[in-house]
């Protein structure tokens with residue numbers, strides 16, 4: 148890809164050509180204008196890796212730990228490396244533009260996509276996103292920071308009006324984007340789906356034009372979220388350069404008409420086209436060819452970095468009597484639905500087909516010397532929809548054949564009298580398929596049909612429950628007997644980004660060793676009976692076939708507790724999964740699924756040395772918290788999930804993750820509790836700037852896991868705090884925080900020095916303290932290090948002054964509090980002074 152002379156090309160383009168640059172051509176590509184040397188660009192999700200250009204039947208990819216996990220590393224150098232690897236992955240997938248990082252705010256623990264964003268704190272989120280962006284863009288791949296701004300819930304995401312004060316907008320929601328622009332300059336922004344204070348962000352001139360472009364001085368391209376463009380002239384005039392995906396709904400000929408009638412002035416159209424051409428030019432640096440095939444970068448270096456990232460994100464929350472690290476030579480019992488499954492990723496557009504994904508069982512197995520000393524009990528189920536059946540089914544009647552299902556697409560329904568001609572045949576690895584970007588030319592209309600077949604030879608007898616979620620319509624047969632009808636009656640569910648039905652289920656008895664023929668008759672999206680508001684209708688359709696043995700939960704809990712009683716070491720792999728945390732729906736409560744709390748309580752009572760490994764992207768209630776000896780928060784760790792968990796369990800790494808979120812004890816403690824769904828079309832950000840720890844600290848509400856908290860297998864002592872201020876102009880001055888960190892334990896490790904600031908006598912009420920900077924530092928056992936944290940004075944001191952419509956840095960005293968992750972000691976304290984009150988805007 149050669150660079151172009153943007154102004155020259157712009158001057159030569161026809162109106163139609165300019166307009167063509169402003170919308171995608173398909174789900175993932177922008178338009179090319181070959182005669183002017185303008186190539187098409189490929190975009191790809193994002194944010195925890197690079198999925199490639201197929202949601203349906205995708206190419207395997209490196210799945211990184213989820214956003215909250217990356218935030219929990221608090222390691223800026225490591226996130227830079229992560230970004231570089233994402234850039235290389237993007238190149239392997241032939242993508243010029245990565246749709247990430249994501250830095251919306253976890254106002255509530257219930258956010259369906261909370262796991263994708265970095266932190267509840269704008270500074271941790273902003274600095275983290277800047278490192279990722281710098282890494283991604285160092286490879287020539289452009290980063291797209293998203294979703295700008297206040298897309299902090301899934302409920303009615305396209306329709307909801309987020310009502311936010313200017314102060315909260317600036318101090319909490321806008322600030323991470325501002326920091327990312329200041330420190331890394333992402334080439335693209337993706338707009339949020341929702342309205343902000345009455346206007347959809349994608350057509351909000353104040354937000355896109357006045358704040359982002361004029362105030363921050365940012366020059367780059369702004370794209371809509373997928374189907375998040377809602378107007379023609381208003382969006383273009385407001386600053387939205389690119390409508391995604393294509394083909395266009397709002398631009399094309401319609402836009403031409405509006406230009407000729409000057410509803411959209413030519414100079415505005417030129418500005419939009421220029422922004423796109425600048426991105427095209429910039430992306431030439433990636434070296435990605437326009438028609439490059441999607442490939443893999445599944446190499447040992449990728450695995451090593453993913454393992455390091457997942458490992459460094461793990462937060463040791465509890466370690467009574469030093470139950471951890473475990474011993475490799477002792478016997479070990481793993482309990483729980485997440486033990487033998489790799490819960491590597493949340494659900495929705497960030498999910499991807501991983502190169503491989505290691506389960507905790509496999510991670511532990513790779514370390515213990517005598518494998519016969521490992522035991523397993525499922526203990527309980529944790530699924531919301533029945534688990535995918537892909538790894539139990541075979542594509543043919545031969546039980547030795549490939550695992551998966553055989554998919555055949557047709558133009559005619561199965562009821563047709565004619566012989567049907569198969570338009571497409573694919574062996575699927577997954578029993579979940581979403582056809583949003585499926586484009587088979589032989590399928591003539593949007594209404595098409597598929598027969599999906601598989602064979603199941605159970606290794607036990609009993610009652611088996613099948614489940615079917617549908618976006619479209621479907622009937623599931625076993626040996627030609629109808630087991631699930633998800634066509635006649637459909638109820639709006641949460642799968643397929645909220646477009647799908649509730650899972651319909653059917654139970655049948657199965658015999659061990661007998662081979663059953665399972666068949667789904669599917670028809671595409673137009674046959675769906677569902678029609679919810681505020682949902683992105685992705686089109687295409689989808690199906691999800693699940694299944695599990697019908698088990699008596701009391702029995703399996705009792706069995707797990709019985710085994711735990713005599714076990715030398717017990718680990719429960721608990722948590723949520725992509726059913727519970729995903730795009731298109733928020734959680735309805737903060738509880739673990741079904742009987743999981745009962746399981747943990749029963750096992751901990753049977754064996755007080757029980758360790759829980761929790762895998763969630765956002766907080767859950769943990770009523771048994773004080774009953775278990777150990778607790779590791781392991782997030783969704785990507786491909787290397789199981790290996791990283793095993794590294795932490797056995798002490799092959801010294802836990803160095805610090806929580807990127809506060810974990811309230813119950814959802815009612817959360818400040819957004821009253822205001823976390825669309826009510827009458829709006830959501831009030833009633834907690835204002837008191838998001839996360841800013842609230843819990845203000846009202847002295849004890850939380851289960853504080854923001855920034857995390858233990859290690861070592862102990863730490865901070866001392867000798869020095870706070871200085873550079874001389875000269877205060878608006879460009881820096882606060883310099885220096886502290887001694889001693890590793891007082893017996894293991895080498897890493898600690899995070901966290902710098903919080905509190906203004907002594909502000910003119911308005913401010914949070915008790917706010918994170919302003921941090922440093923992660925590796926220190927050998929018994930040794931000392933002296934990290935320095937530098938923060939711009941104006942960022943350390945200012946709040947948003949709504950009367951002057953600017954940041955205000957007030958003259959006066961500011962307390963600096965420095966803590967480590969363990970909170971075992973009171974903060975070290977010092978102060979700095981601002982001499983003169985000043986107002987500022989911009990970066």
Ligand code: BGC
Pocket residue numbers: 192193246293372373496683730
């Ligand atoms: C999501 C975006 C994503 C896009 C493309 C949307 O549903 O909100 O984050 O990048 O789809 O998959």
